[in-house]
Amino acid sequence: MLHELPVRAFRVALVGNPNCGKTALFNALTGSRQKVANYPGVTVERKEGSFVTPAGRHIMAIDLPGTYSLRARSPDEAVARDVILGKAKSVERPDLMVCVADATNLRLMLRLVLELSGVGIPMILALNMSDIAEHRGIRIDVAGLARELGIPVVNAVAVTHDGTSALLGAIDGMLDTIGPAQASHWSEQSADEVRDAHHAADSMVARFVSSSAGATDWTSRIDALLLHPAAGIAILLAVLFLVFQAVFSWASLPMDLISGSFDALAAAVRSVLPDGMLSSLIADGIITGVGSVLVFLPQIMILFFFIILLEDFGYMARAAFLMDRIVGGVGLHGRSFIPLLSSFACAIPGIMATRVIENRRQRLATIMVAPLMTCSARIPVYTLIIAAFVPQQKMAGFVDLQGLVMFSLYAAGIVSAFVVAFVFRRWVWRGKSEPFIMELPGYKRPMLRSVLMGVLQRAFIFLRRAGTIILSMMIVIWFLSTFPGAPEGASDPAINYSLAGMLGHALQPLLAPIGFNWQIAVALIPGFAAREVAVGALATVYAIGGDADSLGAVIAAQWPLATALSLLAWYVFAPQCVSTLGVVKRETNSWRWPVLMFAYMLALAYAASFIVYQLARYLGG
């Protein structure tokens, strides 16, 4: 290259407690010049960005996961520790640490700063949200604190235009004189050392921080309502109701657009390319397959918009508080509630959202039950069968029978998730429990820009999955459904002669006790791509082009009621979604969990369908 050699960028790490506004400060420093990836081997998000200081230095900033101490107890905190100590694979040790403290709650961060002073990397303490602190009448003697700690201390405001100028100046000042990082002499603090550090921090707070009471304590006022035993629950339910309304109603238009454009794209490919394997691979395998998963992108984005908005506002910790007793009863964490809720849209964002659960066992238990929540991909299957078999009538004058069946399917998913979670916690990880201790951060007005950035990052992560693991799964399923092709003069649909068809026929005797005919057995194979694909596959097997209404008429005429009910029961439990299994593999970094998930869900599905089918037959179905 003819350009001059690039100057090595200085590496600056942002360290701080959870809820200190670290990510907002990171966004303010780096703007949109950031990228999100994973640390190798773990599923902790790695956020890096770049910026240029007033003196013209190029800085690589890294936003470390929030932590209360270097004694790592979650994968996130382990990453923060390893990067700081220079033990992280593929991440260079930072040259400088910016310790981000919530200026309204300094004490915990001062304790961490004292612990960090042993790691051998120069530090700056940034008092974030200093505007809010000032507003609340909290005065901090910045110069005194800097003298006491022996490091630069600056005020910072992430939300205003020049709120980071003092911090940028301090970074330049430090880098002027910086030497190489020194070896760490950090070691894990004992309980007594933690106590001592607390007392030192307390003494600093007493000397350098003064607060004049009198400012309105909004957090207490809002909490009085949102954590109220009755009103709090009512509000939580109302919030959930609104979020679900939004997820399903706002998403329907973009979802139609996405599926429409993928259909059009597939049709265009078919018309341009000559009939053959290539055309089939691209149109039926790749475009249709990936389209069937990408169609959930709008729901995922809307869901994460609300999750991130509520998280930034400070409500998610309150929701976890309110739900802890309910989900805690089966051994999950209050924070498991949000991932489980997300799984009603799609298990993939639900499983991605389990990252907020610190404890590994509770996180795994949440991941394992998330696919039991009724995701929206089950809805096309449910509506097809319900519309074909359940009469449209009212029970007791006002309860819609079809709606009641739909509701029971949702309820069956929820109840089984709780039972399975309980079994996991009780027998698989017997006796191991984990403390539930969680900060309830002060309420903050969410910043739209920061929320949207978070949503885009989630969307990007999902798209990357769709482009890699999901795409490859789709090609495998296409291969199974296509090869070998139909022989000359074949009368049945081509899928019948394929590997999937053979597999379906071979499996049919096994599925006879649960009432599935060979058409269902064959359709279930491509249905592993995504649950709703089974509807299209059934139409293919029955050689009906197009709409679900005519398919409904055919199955209503050909299936006994017992078979229809059995298939509904199957869909409550069956692991009919390779994308979910792929994401579980990715998130747990092991094949063990997706295999276990596949096995237990398949066993539950078979058992449930068997009971439903035999019972329905006995009762005269």
Add this chain to the structure above:
Amino acid sequence: MTTANVVKLGHGRKGLSGTVVAVGAAAGSPGSSDIQFDVELERRLLEIGLVEGAHVEILHEGFIGRDPIAIRVDSMRVALRRREADAVLVQIDGGAGMRRQGGRDVA
């Protein structure tokens, strides 16, 4: 530390306010047989600011079995389960806190 004014935080009711006098083993373990859990719990309580000398106040109680509880620890708010809160001994402030401190039975 068994004076009438010293109680386990996990036994307190909404409104209780006082000063932490012992955390973890020194407070008497909650009686679980899991020593690892107790050691971890003590560190976690300390790290989130529940340290001897901290001022605490019970702000909210959960709606089922009044569990978990939300407390104020000096300048921050923390949620925890009563079982975990039992590892914290609190010297009740004189006055109002005393009367409202109820007698939840030891489970």
